[in-house]
Amino acid sequence: MTRSEQLLDQLTEGLDRGEVPAGIFGDQEIYDRELRSIFGRCWVFLAHESEIEAKGDYVLRKIGEDNFIVVRDEQGEIHVLFDACRHRGVQVCRSDSGNTSHFRCPYHGWTYNTKGDLVGAPLWRNAFGGMPKEGNGLAKAARVRSYHGLIFATLDPSAPELEDYLGGMAWYLDLLFGLNEHGIEIVGAPQRFVIDANWKSGSDNFAGDDYHLGTLHRSVWEIGAFPVPFRENMMGYHIQASPGHSLSFSMAPTEDEPGPKFFGFPEDLAATFDTARISEHQLDIARRSRVMVANVFPNFSILALPMTEDGTNHPPTGVMTIRTWQPHGVGQVEIWNWFCVYKNMTPEQKDRAYRAGLGTFSMGGAFEMDDTEPWITVGRTGRSVAAELLDFQLNYQMGMPGVGIAKEVPDWPGPGIAYWTRYEEGVQRNLYRFYAEMMRVEQGAWPRLTFE
Ligand code: FES
Numbered sequence: 534m535t536r537s538e539q540l541l542d543q544l545t546e547g548l549d550r551g552e553v554p555a556g557i558f559g560d561q562e563i564y565d566r567e568l569r570s571i572f573g574r575c576w577v578f579l580a581h582e583s584e585i586e587a588k589g590d591y592v593l594r595k596i597g598e599d600n601f602i603v604v605r606d607e608q609g610e611i612h613v614l615f616d617a618c619r620h621r622g623v624q625v626c627r628s629d630s631g632n633t634s635h636f637r638c639p640y641h642g643w644t645y646n647t648k649g650d651l652v653g654a655p656l657w658r659n660a661f662g663g664m665p666k667e668g669n670g671l672a673k674a675a676r677v678r679s680y681h682g683l684i685f686a687t688l689d690p691s692a693p694e695l696e697d698y699l700g701g702m703a704w705y706l707d708l709l710f711g712l713n714e715h716g717i718e719i720v721g722a723p724q725r726f727v728i729d730a731n732w733k734s735g736s737d738n739f740a741g742d743d744y745h746l747g748t749l750h751r752s753v754w755e756i757g758a759f760p761v762p763f764r765e766n767m768m769g770y771h772i773q774a775s776p777g778h779s780l781s782f783s784m785a786p787t788e789d790e791p792g793p794k795f796f797g798f799p800e801d802l803a804a805t806f807d808t809a810r811i812s813e814h815q816l817d818i819a820r821r822s823r824v825m826v827a828n829v830f831p832n833f834s835i836l837a838l839p840m841t842e843d844g845t846n847h848p849p850t851g852v853m854t855i856r857t858w859q860p861h862g863v864g865q866v867e868i869w870n871w872f873c874v875y876k877n878m879t880p881e882q883k884d885r886a887y888r889a890g891l892g893t894f895s896m897g898g899a900f901e902m903d904d905t906e907p908w909i910t911v912g913r914t915g916r917s918v919a920a921e922l923l924d925f926q927l928n929y930q931m932g933m934p935g936v937g938i939a940k941e942v943p944d945w946p947g948p949g950i951a952y953w954t955r956y957e958e959g960v961q962r963n964l965y966r967f968y969a970e971m972m973r974v975e976q977g978a979w980p981r982l983t984f985e
């Protein structure tokens with residue numbers, strides 16, 4: 534049996550006991566398999582529509598380790614094109630973003646339009662005579678869909694529809710991104726930084742690791758950058774929205790509780806939130822929520838919370854970040870971090886949200902710097918000889934029957950399985966259970982996408 538098979542066996546069996554083998558964070562064979570079985574098949578987040586608003590706008594993004602051009606064509610339609618020339622496979626697009634009518638390969642000059650069609654090449658008649666250009670365009674992702682302007686693509690033609698893939702998670706995306714008719718947009722360019730950690734550590738953390746806040750982020754409370762005391766912030770819900778997708782809310786027990794509402798968004802913005810697109814339950818959850826943190830399997834994370842830039846500018850404001858944990862080899866992850874705002878916020882409110890975000894959840898931000906260092910050591914443990922020889926299993930038992938105070942909430946109004954109090958790690962077990970299934974299911978088949 535190969536090492537990756539052994540690790541996946543241990544993971545599948547261990548999850549029922551709350552155990553995860555450390556080796557999955559460091560094994561090369563596991564990683565190679567993830568690129569095919571996870572990133573080669575799942576719906577992967579690439580960009581927000583507001584990043585490519587005009588015809589000809591494009592950004593260069595990744596699925597797994599591979600480059601894709603996300604571009605809006607002359608008709609306004611969005612395409613996700615494999616950034617490899619049909620002639621010799623040379624990378625065609627050399628800029629992170631821009632606006633263009635054509636992509637021209639630097640090697641021999643084959644030229645593609647924004648739909649990816651081959652439209653010209655130097656000395657075509659001499660070189661290729663009557664050879665048709667059709668069928669020689671850039672390859673495309675199997676399917677592309679947007680949800681609240683979030684553009685996802687999959688390389689697997691057998692993938693379920695995006696909304697079926699998101700399952701219960703769609704309901705929670707609606708209650709964050711669909712609060713008014715304007716919706717969200719991205720401010721600034723995405724920040725990118727590479728750390729020597731495994732990509733799963735980011736997904737694992739944003740699936741609902743609230744327990745680390747009081748220890749790792751103590752300084753954030755000490756300077757007053759986050760307004761909800763640690764113990765109070767642990768009150769809320771952990772939700773397995775659907776297989777693979779998990780999230781967590783820090784929530785006031787009642788509506789009249791003092792403290793931030795609607796993730797700390799400005800009050801005049803909150804006055805535009807209504808139930809035209811979402812239910813009373815969704816609006817109520819958003820109103821009572823201080824924090825929402827979520828991970829859409831595999832590597833797309835979302836966070837909304839009240840923050841100040843530096844702990845001195847009160848009251849805090851709502852900050853929304855979306856991010857991907859981009860695999861970059863088994864021992865590296867490139868973190869892509871975008872800040873979002875509601876489109877109908879004033880320029881001052883957008884600016885404040887952006888600055889508060891940069892001060893906290895960015896490469897130099899108070900929260901981000903704390904998080905990255907421990908993840909580096911998780912990767913080191915995962916790669917270690919000792920973890921292999923000692924058969925080292927990590928403890929993911931919090932919130933299992935008889936472990937801690939978390940209890941399942943039978944009358945939770947939303948989809949999925951909910952627990953009250955955030956002292957709970959079922960959200961992460963949900964991530965790894967689906968992960969293990971995706972790693973093993975045959976090409977063309979899919980694991981169950983609902984709990985029933
Ligand atoms: Fe692109 Fe030859 S490799 S034109």
Ligand code: FE
Pocket residue numbers: 738745750900904
């Ligand atoms: Fe953190």
